[in-house]
Amino acid sequence: MNQQARFIHMQDGTEQDWAIIADDFRAYTSQLANRILAHLRLLDGDFGGFPIDRLSHSLQTATRAWRDGRDEEYVVCALLHDIGDTLGSYNHPDIAAAILKPFISPENLWMVEKHGVFQGYYFFHHLGMDRHLREQFQDHPQYQQTIEFCARYDAAAFDPGYDSQPLSFFEPMLQRLFAQPRQSIYKAALQQPAATA
Ligand SMILES: [Fe+2]
Numbered sequence: 654m655n656q657q658a659r660f661i662h663m664q665d666g667t668e669q670d671w672a673i674i675a676d677d678f679r680a681y682t683s684q685l686a687n688r689i690l691a692h693l694r695l696l697d698g699d700f701g702g703f704p705i706d707r708l709s710h711s712l713q714t715a716t717r718a719w720r721d722g723r724d725e726e727y728v729v730c731a732l733l734h735d736i737g738d739t740l741g742s743y744n745h746p747d748i749a750a751a752i753l754k755p756f757i758s759p760e761n762l763w764m765v766e767k768h769g770v771f772q773g774y775y776f777f778h779h780l781g782m783d784r785h786l787r788e789q790f791q792d793h794p795q796y797q798q799t800i801e802f803c804a805r806y807d808a809a810a811f812d813p814g815y816d817s818q819p820l821s822f823f824e825p826m827l828q829r830l831f832a833q834p835r836q837s838i839y840k841a842a843l844q845q846p847a848a849t850a
């Protein structure tokens with residue numbers, strides 16, 4: 654059995670306790686890409702009334718971006734943009750943004766976070782909503798980038814006949830992107846040599 658810390662209240666935690674936890678954390682974070690892949694698979698068969706299920710839509714969005722020559726970070730953003738549909742039914746872009754935040758540029762993060770409002774241009778008016786809601790961001794530097802993401806990849810990715818790459822194709826990209834955070838308050842702790850206690 655793995656070693657475990659012994660404190661009952663954190664105020665009694667020792668350096669040894671935290672060496673155990675930090676070791677475990679490093680092992681746990683090394684599996685992050687695998688957990689994300691498992692969560693993406695929850696979208697398989699989940700149609701929600703759409704012409705294709707949510708995993709197929711995600712794969713198609715990512716494949717379209719990849720075939721268009723987008724870089725790896727962008728392609729992973731495209732793959733994950735709707736991963737929050739399961740738990741964030743009322744704010745799904747926030748879930749993808751939270752997962753991706755430590756690993757991507759502020760520009761791509763903004764695009765992921767706001768894609769729901771921008772995608773609304775294509776359907777909000779059918780639901781009695783304002784399709785131009787995105788215009789509140791028209792002076793933002795990523796306004797055009799996010800319009801383009803929706804127009805070329807996200808809104809375009811409902812074709813049941815499209816030849817998407819399988820999830821396994823994107824797996825190495827996820828493994829690379831999620832191997833190391835660009836920014837995280839835990840970054841320094843993660844870079845400590847593994848404790849031997
Ligand atoms: Fe979405």
Ligand SMILES: [Fe+2]
Nearest residue numbers: 710734735807
């Ligand atoms: Fe989408």
